[in-house]
Amino acid sequence: MNSLDDFDRKLLMEVQRDAQLPQNELGARVNLSTAAVNRRLRRLADEGVIQNYTAVVAPEKVGYLLTIIASVEVESEQIDLLDAMKRTFAQCPQIQQCYYVAGEWDFVLVLTVRNMDEYTALTRQLFFSNNNVKRFKTLVSMSRVKVGLSVPVDIDGK
CATH class of the missing domain: 1.10.10.10 (Winged helix-like DNA-binding domain superfamily/Winged helix DNA-binding domain)
Structure with a gap:
């Protein structure tokens, strides 16, 4: 390039x-x-x-009223198990962003859901039924302060 x-x-x-x-x-x-x-x-x-x-679609205009941030810790970081989780997370339409991260947690997910019932169903599907999920933590967003994917492209590379 x-x-x-x-x-x-x-x-x-x-x-x-x-x-x-x-x-x-x-x-x-x-x-x-x-x-x-x-x-x-x-x-x-x-x-x-x-x-x-x-x-960029306003989620509340199409019935998705909650933004959830979920942190996931895995049992094993065996490559095939991680790859399977990545595929599962990538295929879930409610997951807007998925990051494989270093630190206490292994994945951080940003989800948009209609309500807590939908999120509860997703936890069963994505976390409780997956033997490689050790634990997860849920944060419920009270408001979307800044949402975007823009990348700074400073002039003169500065």
Whole structure:
């Protein structure tokens, strides 16, 4: 991958703010032609810098009123058992984010659920029925203060 220049970084900042901006508008904001914006965005996607374009849905507008953070400790860190857990967590639509972490816990999950009954059912499915789960801890979010996946792309790499 080539290193990112200031134009790439400016483009990435703008696309993270609003991926629906037309390329001519992006070009005006970063001082590039529409053709140059198109080439750069295609290169950034080809190189894996831009992984996906997506819509951010307000969970409460579609009936998902609770955000849950769950920490999970496993019995064994045997590779095949961890890989199986990763696959299970990745396939669960209520799990928005899953991190395999170092420290006291092995996984940290961010889930969105309709209510506590749904979360209780998920704990049975994901944790209690899995022999490799030693214990888990649940935190219930009282409010979503900041939610996002934007990555800082400082100009001049600073």
